[in-house]
Amino acid sequence: RPYWFHIEYLKSPKTVHLEAWLVEAIFGRGAEYIPHVECVSQTLLHVNQWDPEGEAEIFIFGRPDYQKDVSKMIMNLADYHRQLRAQRTELDQLEEFIQRAGLGPQQNLHPVA
Structure with missing residues (x-):
């Protein structure tokens, strides 16, 4: 364990629940960024993810004020990634509408010489 981590921090972790897909969005594929965050x-972070389509549970161990800061950071990143996903969904829907309506790029019938 790291020199700054005391055993008593294991007694009362802070818990964060969020959609499982956000774990990869926040911490990278295979949670590769967790050591850096820690x-x-x-x-120290421990992630329980039972179902990729369900919910994940993240335990945050450490000093209470650090737990609070990391919890806020995770929730802010989760909100950011939810917004990105919503924007992508809106753009995908718009693109699909344009294709179905036949409103693709218009050719100039009178080219300028």
């Missing part, structure tokens, strides 16, 4: 925030 090092910078001086917390």
